[in-house]
Amino acid sequence: MADELKRGLEGVLVAESDLSYVDGEVGKLVYRGYDIEDLARGASYEEVLYLLWHGSLPTAAELDSFAVDLAAERDVGDDVIETVRALADAGERPMAALRTATSMLSAYDPDEESDDDGEATLRQGRRITAKIPTVLAAFERVRQGEAPVAPDPELSHAGNFLYMLTGTEPDAVSEETFDMALTLHADHGLNASTFTAMVIGSTMADVYSGVTGGIGALSGPLHGGANQDVMEVLHEIDASSKDPVQWVKDKRDDGGRIPGFGHRVYKVKDPRAKILEEKLRDLSESSGDTKWLDYTTAIEEYLTDQGLVEKGIAPNVDFYSGSVYDSLGIPVDMYTPIFAMSRVGGWIAHVAEYQEDNRLIRPRARYTGPEDSEFVPLDER
Ligand SMILES: CC(C)(COP(=O)(O)OP(=O)(O)OC[C@H]1O[C@@H](n2cnc3c(N)ncnc32)[C@H](O)[C@@H]1OP(=O)(O)O)[C@@H](O)C(=O)NCCC(=O)NCCS
Secondary structure, three states, X not given: OOOOOOHHHOOOOOOOOOOEEEEOOOOEEEEOOEEXXXXXXXXXXXXXXXXXXXXXXXXXXXXXXXXXXXXXXXXXXXXXXXXXXXXXXXXXXXXXXHHHHHHHHHHHOOOOOOOOOHHXXXXXXXXXHHHHHHHHHHHHHHHOOOXXXXXXXXXXXXXXXXXXXXXXXXXXXXXXXXXXXXXXXXXXXXXXXXXHHHHHXXXXXXXXXXXXXXXXXXXXXXXXXXXXXXXXXXXXXXXXXXXXXXXXXXXXXXXXXXOOEOOOOOOOOOHHHHHHHHHHHHHHHHHOOOHHHHHHHHHHHHHHHOOOOOOOOOEOHHHHHHHHHHHOOOOHHHHHHHHHHHHHHHHXXXXXXXXXXXOOOOOOOOOOOOOOOOOOOHHHO
């Protein structure tokens, strides 16, 4: 029905897309037909970017040249680092700093604004995707009073980020885990930030504008951020020396929700959560510190026994990603920026795909304001 109002556009189809599909009933996520589990276990984030941007998995030679081209774009230049430093000194929040710095990057992009073909979008997208980790790592280091670490083109996208963040090359388990986390968060249908980037892209604005808008949308607590809440809960439980199950019981008795459980689309355990749970297990075994694993396992078992999972309120990706990032030594307020660092691949893919057969996105609101208001000049009001 043409005039039916769909608040939040829930369930409204606005585009066709070959990029990703979520089946919330069975807990399935695919990128271009490939199961997320196969991609997370078998492909690097660079391969997934290639898949999303170019339509098929790369051959070894294609991946090689794609990864070299991506790595070659990591440097951001002194002006951007100085801006990042100024933002850190001002106490800016990481997502806001990322938004400002990403917007600034367009000033140094060699593609002209008039180059609005799909190839230019992907070239610019490649630069943005390569530079976001550099911006984020520099921001984290300068706010800790440390010098930024220059990117190493020999390292993978995931390995280089951890290297720039910590100043030391990550071990194989950490690099593989972080790479998987990037793949798992790369795309997820028309979520709010992807849709934001698409709306901006539909005006044929440049992709920097779309990504900057996507970062803004992702920064809201209803979108990115739940993994921070999970980690804060785990820290709270730890600080209170309370049994995790008791904490959950008390929280539910107070009518509170358990962060990391429930999802608008998934009615069973999020497939991404299953993979991250395994990685948390690997990280805990390799470090010998099983605290977060023990807490999350106890909470999940308890809530399953309570019938919550059966009711469709199952662990989502955030239930495990927070403790995985914590095990990698990443500070809590960098979790959402890391989400952006991964999802940027999906934003760019959706903008490029949509612009191929572009139609300006322009819905309308049902007007509920007054009619026939009589205008009174300012000096008579
Ligand atoms: C994600 C979320 C907003 C989805 O909510 P939704 O699909 O709109 O579901 P509703 O808010 O309608 O909740 C349905 C029922 O499940 C309960 N529920 C939902 N999530 C719950 C949670 N995390 N803990 C306990 N109960 C929960 C609600 O209280 C409600 O119960 P009721 O019918 O007895 O009132 C919700 O599950 C939530 O707030 N989760 C915690 C935050 C989180 O992890 N967000 C990240 C998502 S990736």
